[in-house]
Amino acid sequence: MKSAQTDSNNDTNSKAKPSGMLGKLVGGALLALGVSYLVNKTQGKKTAVSDDETDTLQELLLFVNDRIAGYQRAVDESKDAELTGYYKQLVSQSQQFANQLNQHLRQLGGGRQTSTTLKGKLYRRWMDAKAAVTGSDEKAILGANVYGEEWALKAYQDALDSQSLTGQLRQEVERQYEKSQQTYDKLQKLQSKQSA
Numbered sequence: 001m002k003s004a005q006t007d008s009n010n011d012t013n014s015k016a017k018p019s020g021m022l023g024k025l026v027g028g029a030l031l032a033l034g035v036s037y038l039v040n041k042t043q044g045k046k047t048a049v050s051d052d053e054t055d056t057l058q059e060l061l062l063f064v065n066d067r068i069a070g071y072q073r074a075v076d077e078s079k080d081a082e083l084t085g086y087y088k089q090l091v092s093q094s095q096q097f098a099n100q101l102n103q104h105l106r107q108l109g110g111g112r113q114t115s116t117t118l119k120g121k122l123y124r125r126w127m128d129a130k131a132a133v134t135g136s137d138e139k140a141i142l143g144a145n146v147y148g149e150e151w152a153l154k155a156y157q158d159a160l161d162s163q164s165l166t167g168q169l170r171q172e173v174e175r176q177y178e179k180s181q182q183t184y185d186k187l188q189k190l191q192s193k194q195s196a
Contacts, residue, residue, distance in 0.1 A: 052164035054108045061101050061113035063155035066120035068094040070148040074141050097176050104169045142191045149184040
């Protein structure tokens with residue numbers, strides 16, 4: 001009888017060992033899958049944030065590029081030497097803004113953004129058509145620049161409101177927004193002088 005019980009215990013022990021080993025293997029595999037899932041989920045979140053930041057930055061760059069094109073147009077059309085000099089400064093400033101933002105975009109893994117918005121292209125064409133019919137005067141050029149700067153300010157505000165920009169990039173966008181606000185204020189003063 002002892003031998004039957006021993007055989008029975010041996011059978012139980014021999015069955016317990018493989019199922020214990022199998023349980024450990026299954027448990028380890030599940031643990032590895034769980035860790036893998038969490039790592040991928042966390043990386044996915046980082047990518048999503050980075051994608052949001054990249055998208056916001058690319059959108060803002062379209063408007064900064066509009067700003068460059070608008071002020072370059074003003075340089076080409078203005079007959080006032082003082083205003084032409086100011087518009088050239090704004091072209092240079094806008095190019096610096098674009099270069100700094102593009103540098104951040106490259107750090108995020110994006111390519112250089114040199115396009116402008118469709119809205120900006122249409123507006124500049126409309127202004128060209130208007131100038132062809134009525135002639136371009138300094139008041140109209142200033143008005144177009146004030147309007148263009150309003151677009152730029154809205155683009156900066158939208159980028160900052162999105163909360164997707166972080167760290168040094170956010171600080172850079174805030175700095176550019178302040179400079180754009182100063183430009184807008186100065187353009188409005190110049191426009192008021194033209195109207196007086």
